[in-house]
Amino acid sequence: MSATTRTTTTTKGLGVSLGATLSTITALRICLAFTKDVSTYLQYEQLLSSPLTSYTRLQEGLFLFNHDVDPYSGGLFYHSPLYLSIFSTIIPNSRFIASLLWTFADALGAWALVQIWRARQGVSSPTSRDSLVAVSYLLNPYTLLPSLALSTSSLENTLTLLAIMLASQRLHSPSLLALALLITLNPSSILLLAPVLLLLAHPTGPKSNLASPSTGSVLTTPLLKKTVLPLFAEFFAYIAVLVGASALTSGGWSWVGQNVFAGVLLPDLTPNTGLWWYFFTEMFDHFRPFFLMVFTMHLLIYIAPICVKFQHDPLFATLLLQGILGTFKAYPTLADPGLFIAMVSVFPEIYSHLRHPIVTTLLHIHAALLLPLFNHLWLAHGAGNANFFYASTLVFACANGAGVLDCLWAGLRVGIEKLSTGEKASEDVEEEWTVVQE
């Protein structure tokens, strides 16, 4: 289909070295982070920090923790106790250090994304695309702004990328540890567990097998029992240790209800970019538990089919599940779809087959303009009401969903590329043949 062709050649000319790109952008980022009160302006922005990732709430939790008040006894603090232990011991808690830490975490995340790209290409040396991949994460407004607002979702993104990078490099234990840490910090990331385990178990690892769907299907081999189960056991051990550490830090189990179940029970209805908050604001009380169950199950239901369908390319399954998380999780920020969009840069082979890239792009532009506008009109200016912002979150969900669908279509479509075009090289043949789903 001619509509699926898309220019991917913009990247060709970029030969800037990764080191130069990273250091330049990081330097700019540091300047930006220390320009007058950027984080102060952004810290209350609901698009950038959810109740689970807000820096202000983290500060409140740390303050209460350091003054011997159980931060989980109130309704403001939902962060993991691990944040409490890190910021009250290892990392000094100041705005200056935080700005540096978040900038560094972003740079680390971009570096990890480049490593994932290189691992997928099977090269260890710099490639011409490195800088573009790094820029797609560092200068992506969806990831940059939450990072400037010091939202902990940026740190969780970095951890996600590190876990995938380590898995791509076949470093089993560090990868599982990073993943366990991520899931302890943000339990809804449990969606990424299955594809990362498959990535570790897969014989060809992160290499692109999208074009040959029949190769290396992990799930059909006895490899599954031999490798995935021990990996899962190791992961479980790390989780147990981290949960134990959390319990020790917070001196009890009150954090379980506040942190682990926050993404299931939705205790805080503060608006965010997701679909949950207004749905459960407007929900009839007697249906609330039922729909909470439905929304949670809905999030989990994607894991198995995507992992089964893309067992030949688990890294691509990771991308899709990250897209699902960014669209459907309980407390998303812009950083979650931002990570998905940044990760798309690692899969250039699907670009020519994206289904409706222009529609998706326009939806994203539409939502990106409307979300802050309507949020401000409703809450600060008093001119609009909640429906305006709700409508823009619907558009945003459409944009994110369309992005996932585009990638899903393209990932499947690449698999029969050889059949459709590869064997028939001439231009006119493409007009005679098309690929459809039966």
Add this chain to the structure above:
Amino acid sequence: MKSLCFTALILSLITPAWTTTPTEQFYEELSFRNLKDGRVATRFSFKTVLNGSVPRDPSTLGQEDQSQHYRLFPLAMGQILREYALTELHLTLNAGNWDYDRWGYLDEPSVGTGAELWTWMADGAPSSIDERWEGTRNALGGLFCSSLGGLNDKRTTSPESVFRPEGDLPDWGKPHRLRHASLASENVCTENLTPFIKLLPCKALSGIATLLNPHRLFDADWHGLGVHVVWNEHTGVEISLVIQAVLNPFRFSQEKTIEWSFNSLFKKQVERQCPIASASTLSVSFPAGESWSLEPQGSKSEGGVSLYDLAQAQYPFDLQAKASTDLSTSVHEDFKPPLRVQRALNGPSQAYGRLSVSFSNTGAAPVQALYLETMPWLVQFYLHTLTASANGTENGELLSHIQYTPAVPHGKPATVQLEVHVPAYTEVLLTMEVAKSFLRYTDHPPDAQRGWDLPPAVVIPFLVEQNSSSNAISLRKLPRMYTNSLLVDLATPDFSMPYNVIIFTCSLIAFLFGSVFNMLTRNFVVVSLKDDSETEKP
């Protein structure tokens, strides 16, 4: 002879009952205070003392209670007090903001806007203190026809160091506990006054209660009802029923002189004496330096206060008061509070804001203030942003003894209790960032856009006095003050939208879910565009 015998028999039957019932006294007191702005603060106080009685021991709650025979003590209140074994109870229903600057302190410190209820009760009952507290507020709500049921767990706190018992607490070997709740949005009106008057032994038929004209009382600039039950070790259980109002005589006077009478203020006069009152007094006080003429003259006059004994008065009794000099512009020094406390919730956003409390000390002596903020979950504090500044310069040392209990969503309120040191001639400003909660649509009241009333904060000023001889610093506790109540504007969802939102969101999810599974379950095939008939074949 027969009838005499019969009378003796009756008497002999009655006498034991007389001796077991504790003696009761009823005191009524009416006071007027002329304020510097020309208004008149009125206070009706009806006090019944049940001599020699003790509150019910909570450990006897499971057993049958002693029978209750009262001549003067209100039975309805007695039943509530004994049913829930309350040692001390304070209920006030006020409307309007008390203006400390112009009106000063009143004899009765409970002037917070809205309903306020606090009780001290001992532990050790078969039912928990919270169950008894719930029963108490429901019973009182029923008795006074007010929505005290709204003083639920979302409003209940236990700030024991601020609301100390005003009487004695019996020693039953079990600790006494405080429950306190206030509801700023509760109004006081005629329907609360009618049950209140029913508790008085003379009702509104005689004595000073005759003056309780609801049309004038609830028309006042500030008015309130109060019920206070305390236990004194030496006397017994005392119940004080108090009505206070700040009336504006100018509004009712045709002439431009400053004068008032019972008739002009209440459209009533005292027709007859309440025959069972042990004492019935009237006092009228004036700001220092002002000269007033009173008709009739008081039986005693000292220090700007004229006293009347209404038992000796001529009935019908009306009092005429007329200022013979210009009004002075100073509050009576005895009543002047040492601090000026103002509280505000700033910020345009419905998602967050900033609470600021200013303490102004205009006096020459430093003041130590105990500040208690009770905040329902609607507004949540970022305690780490709490700062104190004196005359604009930040100074964290002004705050001490901070105690904080965070609010639980849909549950108990937050309490912040702290001590502020306010130096002489200084304004201390406390600021704190707050998060405004987002509620479910069923949590909003019917008039959601009006906003939510937040209860007033309580300040107890302590005058720091330095003993010149020993250089020792002593603190003199003053009556508690209430700040203004606040109105918080919370974000509202669209109340007509539940079905639409459920339909929109579910449709979107179903669409995306369907598309994903459609793609995942169907195979790709290559079909020829040239020959349609061929492509139809499998």
